[in-house]
Amino acid sequence: MVRSELVTRLATQNPHLYERDCEAIVNAIFDRIEDALAAGNRVEIRGFGAFSTKNVRGREGRNPKTGESVVVAEKKAVHFKPGKEIRLRLNPELPDALPELRRAG
Structure with a gap:
């Protein structure tokens, strides 16, 4: 599964959310993981x-x-x-x- 498929699946499972909002959520989660790893956590x-x-x-x-x-x-x-x-x-x-x-x- 690639990022776009994850965003699409999240949007499908949550019809009350726009796809662009789901993309922002996925990006925010991945960004926090990247930031924590870059900080050595x-x-x-x-x-x-x-x-x-x-x-x-x-x-x-x-x-x-x-x-x-x-x-x-x-x-x-x-x-x-x-x-x-x-x-x-x-x-x-x-x-x-x-x-x-x-x-x-």
Whole structure:
């Protein structure tokens, strides 16, 4: 699902809202998540998962076109850890699956 599909689904499920308002809501949520991650904070959405940042070490890489060695700088990457509910919904065969989640999948 892409952002526009999310906006359309939200507008369909909430006919009292204009699509442009749904787009503003989705953008506001994503902007807050981005701002929190940029500030080094962790973002947890209960029942869904948690977003955090991790440092990726700098390394020596290769330019695939020329084969020349290049230095790849250290950087930050977004890490997502799914919550228990989503893990169980994706893997209903797990023994610790809750009965209500097994039926929902």
